[in-house]
Amino acid sequence: MAGEKSESVIVHGFWASPYSKRVELALKLKGIPYEYVEEDLKNKTPELLKYNPVYKKVPVLVHNGKPIAESLVILQYIEDTWKNGPHLLPEDPYKRAQVRFWVDFVHQKFSGIMMTAAKTEGETQEKALNEVYELLKVLEEGIKSFYPDGIPTFEAENLSLLEVVASSILCLFKAPEEILGIKVIDPEITPLLFSWVEALRELSLVQETIPSHEKIVALLGTLRQLAINPPSQS
Known part of the structure; x- marks a missing residue:
């Protein structure tokens, strides 16, 4: 089958x-x-x-x-x-619901606002970054229930749907950090989240799937320049 x-x-x-x-x-x-x-x-x-x-x-x-x-x-x-291979969702209905809730949170909240921060300056950028920082604090509290004993050593076979979605977004945050010269995921402010993202980033399967840091930096740099200094219409 x-x-x-x-x-x-x-x-x-x-x-x-x-x-x-x-x-x-x-x-x-x-x-x-x-x-x-x-x-x-x-x-x-x-x-x-x-x-x-x-x-x-x-x-x-x-x-x-x-x-x-x-x-x-x-x-x-x-x-x-595909029932074979690792399961992305737990069997328990309540745990499945919790994973789906935080999957939706990461999916809905982070991509657009981080792009806004990367492509703007001044008050608009400051507002976007403040929103990102508050969202990261919320996520820090949210994932504590999944990892009461701290972040485990991840293997590909024990990744959940939440880790899959988080890897696709949060593991790219070093690029806007470099472009903007700031720290977005700060180990002093959100230590569990920082450890979580670093552990995911270390997985070979994640590394071979998500774009390289250099390519994302180049793309964000281009998008930022076009947004801040758009070409003149002649």
Whole structure:
């Protein structure tokens, strides 16, 4: 059954998209071979537009010709479809609900506001960074229930859905730290969160899936310059 289900798996993604990378990470954790199609977001393939006609965005997972869009929906589909390999969600319904709650928190709260901080200056940037710091404190308190004895030594097989989603976003935060010359995830303020992210960043599977620090720094630097000093219209 598992072999039949995994015979054709295609991911349409973008190299710098945390939403795409979390899908790839989940597939790798499950040991599911897949074909990857890199999308040019300024010139999207006809297949992407066909498979995701509503949002026209990456990622899209195409399993045996059937498309699934939106990263969290795709992750749930992966968990429901491939029972082999590590489970991304615990069996206990309450624990599953708690994981889903914090997955949604990380997904909803961090990507947009961190990008705002990286692309602005002055009061707008200060406001965005203050919001990031407050969100990180909330997350610090939230993950304490998952790790009452401190952060464990992670192996790929014991990553949950929360770690998959967190890896795709929080493990990239060193790039805006370098661009802005600040500390975002501070071990003095959020020590558990800092240790958590560092432990995830050390995993070889995470390292080979998320974009390199240098590439993200270069991309953010370009986006920041374009936002602060837009080219003149002639």
